[in-house]
Amino acid sequence: MKDIREDIAWAKINQDVLKSLENPRKLFWIILFVAIAMVGVAVGCEIYQYQVGLGVGNFDNPHMWGLYIATFIFWIGMSHSGTLLSAILHLMHADWRKPIYRFAEAMTTFSLMTAGLFVAVHLGRVWQIYYALPYPNGRQVWPNFQSPLLWDAMAIFTYLSSSILFLYVGMIPDLAICRDNMRDCWRKKFYTVLSLGWEGTDRQWRNFRVTYLTIACFLIPLAVSVHSIVASDFAMSQQPGWHITSFPPYFVAGALYSGCAAIITLFIILRYVFKFEEYMTLPILKKTVRLTFAIAMVWTYLNFIEYASVWYGHNQVAKDLLIQKATGPYAPFWWAMNFLGSVVPFIMFFKRFQTNIPVLMVVSLLLNLGMWLERWMIVAPTFSHGYYPWTWDHSQWPSFVQWGIVFGSFGWFTMLFMVFCKVFPSVSMYEVKEMVYHRSRETKKLGAVEGAH
């Protein structure tokens, strides 16, 4: 089966994608409404926590990070697949990325925006977030430039702003299409400003190609560094369960894994909601699923490496913690994480499920649940069972305030993402045209060669 039909008229590609900006299915509004309601829950919880203090989240000593930092890592991880896969597949000339990379890049941007909120929320005193920022000591604040937490702030800022620029630059030709096809309304003015007067001249395309490629080259090492730095937040400490050499690649693999699973979920939703069946095709879904399966196996391998290095290492407390994870109060979640992360992906191994949309929807959601549990299982057990027995606290459980804010973050992400897809073309029109053009030319060439024989 072909990734995309080669006989789709270019004008039809414009029409279909532009229609998505004005005429989605009803499910769009339902999703948006539910997402806004979820955000409302989080806002309520945050106001309560802001006024009363972090204690309402059931934070205590030693449980200082809880769900907020676990969810922060989850969202940072989720952000990885979008830009990273878009950039890698762009460099590899894998043109099947073209219909799906735009929404994947948007996913990156909004995941990072969601992750950033958790840094502020977790502080409790949100107005003191500037202590986390790496600026020179003009105000006698003396930031500690040797702290991974400070690197993290800089890395996330760099990744967020670069991802936004990558998304925006890649969208300029499509914004010009929107400008040319909108009737006079706010949208026309909006797209006119954002498209910067793009006309598709040879000079513009020439510079566009080099710039897009350059940013893609920067983003690949950047994305790897961002999650390695997040891993350093843990690995550079002396805490049992965190001080592990394989943490950076383990985090990067986990990030790619959850991001790919999220791409599958959003692929299925957008395909239905915006009637993109012609562009987000089953063969492209199949390729994404296979890629996700491969990354799942890498993650599984690194997960076992982590267990093995603790098990065969000489740190008895870290080994005790591993046993505590498997048998203590966190055991159901730890086993669920391993099952969801390492066993469930085998469903994607079978060809018949690689294009089965209902099955893939459920599987992708389960994989992300597994990846969220992974982050929680990294953060919470270490706090509950550290080096000193008098600091052990195995009975702490996050309060409804923490759960409410975590729940709302999914609504926040969904709300931003759905609004983006309604305002901006979520399928890249010019790149789908390129894909159709090049494939039809290849087919013609092949036909000519076969005819000559």
Add this chain to the structure above:
Amino acid sequence: MSKRHLLALFSDFDEAEKVVRELRAVSIKGFDSGKDMIVKSPIEHPEVEEFLGEKPVHVQWFTLVGALTGGSLAFLLIAASQGNFFAQLKGGKPIVPFPPDFVLTYEMFILGGVYISVLGFLICAGLPARRSPLYSAKVSEDQIGVLVQSEEAASATLKAIFTKHGALEIQEETGK
């Protein structure tokens, strides 16, 4: 002498290519194919460069300058902050430790590279720009446009070439 703009629209690249090759080959008084011709297309098309002739791209120089400036600036700011704090006892550790400072230097190297590349793109591509004298929305849909600027005397010849190669539409406007 007043200049005249002509925009011819073609249904595919092959036709546009033939026109451009002919315009580059023939010598028309009042028309310089190197300066006065722009090809507009709905997709990025590497073949356009082939038939238009190689033209330089300078974005990568902006990238180099941006990345080096970003990295240097980061290291200088961090090292200056740390050096400024030398009164604090460091227990024999370096005042400016290179390995941890490398991380932020690396991040700023990328940040500078990306920001200045985008700035370079805007400058080199001439964006933001006003609409050119002739523009057709068909160019962002499925047609290839060849926009030429010439002296009035040359426009009849140019039109004849466009028509010969099956232009779908020819738009004309007097420029400055």
